[in-house]
Amino acid sequence: MTPNKWWHYLLLTIVVSGLSAIAFLGIAVAIIYPSLPSLDVLTDYRPKLPLRVYSEDGYLIEEFGEERRAYVKIRDVPKSMKDAVLAIEDRRFYQHGGIDTKGILRAIKNNLTGVSHEGASTITMQVAKNFFTKPNGKRTLGTKINEALLAIKIENNLSKDKILELYINQIYLGQRSYGFAAASQVYFGKPLEKLNLAETALLAGLPKAPSGYNPYTHPKRAITRQNEVLRDMYRYGFIEESVYKKALNQPLKFKASRQARDLSADYVAEMVRESLYASYQDEIYSSGLKVYTTIRKANQEAANSALRDGILDYDARQGYRGPEKLLKLNDPTSDAGKEAIADALSEIEISNGLMPAVITKLGEKSITVHTKYGEDVEIEGKGLALIDKSLREKDPEKRLLKVGAVIRILNASPSTQSGQWRVVQLPQVESALISIDPETGAIRALVGGFDFNRNKFNHVTQAWRQPGSSFKPFIYSAALEKGYTPATIVEDEPLSFSSEETGNTEWTPQNYDATFDGPIRLRQALAKSKNMVAIRVLESIGKGYAQDYITRFGFSAKNHPAYMTMALGAGSATPMQMASAYAVFANGGYRINPFLITKIVDHNGKLISKNKFVTAKHDAPRVIDARNAFIMNSMMQDVVRYGTATKALQLGRRDIAGKTGTTNDHFDAWFTGYSPKQVAVTWVGFDKPKRLGRNETGGSTALPIWIKYMATALRNVPETDMPVPDGVMALRVDPVTGVRADNDENGIYEYFYHENPPPEVEIPLPGMLEEEALPLSQPQQMLQPEIILQPRASTSKAPEPPSKLKDLSMTKGTKPADSGSNKELASSKAIEPAKPKKVETTNEANNNQVQQLFNPH
Numbered sequence: 001m002t003p004n005k006w007w008h009y010l011l012l013t014i015v016v017s018g019l020s021a022i023a024f025l026g027i028a029v030a031i032i033y034p035s036l037p038s039l040d041v042l043t044d045y046r047p048k049l050p051l052r053v054y055s056e057d058g059y060l061i062e063e064f065g066e067e068r069r070a071y072v073k074i075r076d077v078p079k080s081m082k083d084a085v086l087a088i089e090d091r092r093f094y095q096h097g098g099i100d101t102k103g104i105l106r107a108i109k110n111n112l113t114g115v116s117h118e119g120a121s122t123i124t125m126q127v128a129k130n131f132f133t134k135p136n137g138k139r140t141l142g143t144k145i146n147e148a149l150l151a152i153k154i155e156n157n158l159s160k161d162k163i164l165e166l167y168i169n170q171i172y173l174g175q176r177s178y179g180f181a182a183a184s185q186v187y188f189g190k191p192l193e194k195l196n197l198a199e200t201a202l203l204a205g206l207p208k209a210p211s212g213y214n215p216y217t218h219p220k221r222a223i224t225r226q227n228e229v230l231r232d233m234y235r236y237g238f239i240e241e242s243v244y245k246k247a248l249n250q251p252l253k254f255k256a257s258r259q260a261r262d263l264s265a266d267y268v269a270e271m272v273r274e275s276l277y278a279s280y281q282d283e284i285y286s287s288g289l290k291v292y293t294t295i296r297k298a299n300q301e302a303a304n305s306a307l308r309d310g311i312l313d314y315d316a317r318q319g320y321r322g323p324e325k326l327l328k329l330n331d332p333t334s335d336a337g338k339e340a341i342a343d344a345l346s347e348i349e350i351s352n353g354l355m356p357a358v359i360t361k362l363g364e365k366s367i368t369v370h371t372k373y374g375e376d377v378e379i380e381g382k383g384l385a386l387i388d389k390s391l392r393e394k395d396p397e398k399r400l401l402k403v404g405a406v407i408r409i410l411n412a413s414p415s416t417q418s419g420q421w422r423v424v425q426l427p428q429v430e431s432a433l434i435s436i437d438p439e440t441g442a443i444r445a446l447v448g449g450f451d452f453n454r455n456k457f458n459h460v461t462q463a464w465r466q467p468g469s470s471f472k473p474f475i476y477s478a479a480l481e482k483g484y485t486p487a488t489i490v491e492d493e494p495l496s497f498s499s500e501e502t503g504n505t506e507w508t509p510q511n512y513d514a515t516f517d518g519p520i521r522l523r524q525a526l527a528k529s530k531n532m533v534a535i536r537v538l539e540s541i542g543k544g545y546a547q548d549y550i551t552r553f554g555f556s557a558k559n560h561p562a563y564m565t566m567a568l569g570a571g572s573a574t575p576m577q578m579a580s581a582y583a584v585f586a587n588g589g590y591r592i593n594p595f596l597i598t599k600i601v602d603h604n605g606k607l608i609s610k611n612k613f614v615t616a617k618h619d620a621p622r623v624i625d626a627r628n629a630f631i632m633n634s635m636m637q638d639v640v641r642y643g644t645a646t647k648a649l650q651l652g653r654r655d656i657a658g659k660t661g662t663t664n665d666h667f668d669a670w671f672t673g674y675s676p677k678q679v680a681v682t683w684v685g686f687d688k689p690k691r692l693g694r695n696e697t698g699g700s701t702a703l704p705i706w707i708k709y710m711a712t713a714l715r716n717v718p719e720t721d722m723p724v725p726d727g728v729m730a731l732r733v734d735p736v737t738g739v740r741a742d743n744d745e746n747g748i749y750e751y752f753y754h755e756n757p758p759p760e761v762e763i764p765l766p767g768m769l770e771e772e773a774l775p776l777s778q779p780q781q782m783l784q785p786e787i788i789l790q791p792r793a794s795t796s797k798a799p800e801p802p803s804k805l806k807d808l809s810m811t812k813g814t815k816p817a818d819s820g821s822n823k824e825l826a827s828s829k830a831i832e833p834a835k836p837k838k839v840e841t842t843n844e845a846n847n848n849q850v851q852q853l854f855n856p857h
Helices: 006-035 079-089 101-113 123-132 141-157 160-170 180-188 197-204 219-235 241-248 266-285 297-317 335-345 381-391 468-480 522-527 531-541 543-553 564-568 575-586 626-642 646-651 698-713
Strands: 051-054 060-064 290-293 355-362 366-371 376-380 405-411 421-424 430-436 443-447 489-492 518-521 597-601 607-610 657-662 668-675 678-685 728-733 748-753
Touching: 051 266, 060 266, 079 123, 079 160, 079 197, 079 219, 123 141, 123 160, 160 180, 180 197, 197 219, 197 241, 219 241, 266 290, 266 443, 266 597, 297 421, 297 430, 297 443, 297 678, 297 698, 335 355, 335 366, 366 381, 366 405, 376 381, 376 421, 381 421, 430 575, 430 698, 443 698, 468 522, 468 531, 468 543, 468 564, 468 575, 468 626, 468 657, 468 668, 468 698, 489 522, 489 531, 518 522, 522 531, 522 626, 531 543, 531 564, 543 564, 543 575, 575 626, 575 657, 575 668, 575 678, 626 646, 626 657, 626 728, 626 748, 646 698, 657 698, 668 698, 678 698
Parallel strands: 051 290
Antiparallel strands: 051 060, 290 597, 355 366, 355 405, 366 376, 405 421, 430 443, 430 678, 489 518, 597 607, 657 668, 668 678, 728 748
């Protein structure tokens, strides 16, 4: 038949074109299919797993890597998750062979008629694209043909369940999360099996456009997409109508943090990352290594909360500085106004829970704000304490707050639905907290600053600051080895030094309260933090000797020059060094090194390395006499009982001890304290040193942070009395003169080295009559400075410590309870001094503390 009409030619053209296309496609398949890449990457799937850092009790702290992943087997994927993915992405997945012809025709029809805009890509084709197509590459016809042929090849070589498993674990879902298991942690902070249907549907909607449907940046779009997923699940029979309607109305609660973690410890995570990177470089980011630290969740959360609250309380005492910025809004309550607020707040990050918000309504007794999360919150009462003065300001020119002001608010009770919001401000001051186990050196909590995202400088390990009066115990410890006792009388009177003596300028030191108590016992002087006494003690024992002695605690001599100012902590130390040094007192005289990593395992759980550490009383070196540690502990307990740290009595424990520290001009505030089971150090100061404020001392600024942390850290920890070592005796002394009391009713109990008892008479000075004699003002007996006792079993009954006597506060006229007579107390056998032994210290280790944390001892 010869074509003689126009439509004959048209039909012939269509037929020929179709046959040509089929032929072309056949040739393309014949050429391309054999050259398709091997499927080894699928059959031997090894995803790039990030480095993960965990707490000791198994909570995820952080993960490092370009991709956040958590591989999950298909059998462990909840049915609701699989159904949601199939409903929205490829409901005929289990019927087609990789290319869904019906789906392609349906998509073409719907797109041409305008019914809907949908793609024809199957899950198998998406797997081919994700594994074999270059990301962000140009999408050509050849690329699409290649992916279609790969889909067929995949279907011929892998089971449907395996293909779906690969898709569920490989697909990108925003926030650097790959796979639904990782996304579940990122967006909701829980594993897949804990998700409800509403949460599952939201995740299932992300593959189409992860950035466009990101609930953090586009919450409305995300909810719209979630509704589409639920609608398709209902439409295609995956769920019943009642389940569908319930899920539509179910509220979504996203993680406040956009990190895939269970525990916030950014400074800890960064220390681990730095350590591993030094050994493995970029391999750590895709290795799947799991690092377990010594951090404990309860301790770390207590440290986070204590430091944040302590800094905000300090900041509130300094007054309100004003809003961060001021927005010009015509009607802040209108939709347009709220849209403008949302745009402005999208550029301002939440900092350590401090939520940015804009004032939309302002009154004298309440304000209404619109938050970054789109909520309208009314704040009144105590929540306005910080800005109360500004709200009452009548002069508009002086008023700091106006409608449109960008402020910060904090929810004091985030677990409750209504919350207890209060107005706060971003602090300018910094702080640090570290807590260690004094027996092993295991770091239980570490916070290096107020907010890691604002300031990555780790103040625990990198901030070399003057320790101030918190350094005095080391000078007093040195004095005990030179013959001083807690009962030694030292003059608390004015002093003055030349520039040669100080190494700088002329110096006339003062006590904090600018008063002087005259002759005072050493125990009282430490409790009251008397500067004049500490200086006189250092002058007596010798600056060079003291400088050498402090190296026993891990300090570097070069960081503490041998000048008189060393008595007041004018050298430099880090909070980590202070924690390690105080651990010597807490554990009875042994030197331990702080460490952070316990073990490293691979992604299969195989042990790669395990840290070995020394422990006190076993293999850690003894660096000070056990008697010295015991007596210093007793003296620092009195700092808490009646000295500069009495606020700590609210903990209701008898076994805590420590020392406040405030540097010259109030640049740094410290509290370093401990129980026999935990040492904690808190520091507060500015990065560029400046005054904290006239009344901001270690006791008022740093101690409250320590107390709040210890309230959690020592909860359910029984009180522990430090055992009395051999060679220590308790005798009654006159509280005024420090000499041996003449009878039981005229004195208070004090501890002494057996070979260094208090004098029994007062000593007259030259030219004085005996009845005018002054109390002894010099150490009673000089001991060998380099004595280091070896631990050995006790051979005699120890005396009762003062903490168990009735006269805990050094009052007169009481007798010991359950301790026998003075004669019995004085019969305690002394330990013979061991041969002097050099204590090894490494200055380099002191200057590189981060690396020290991870090297086995």
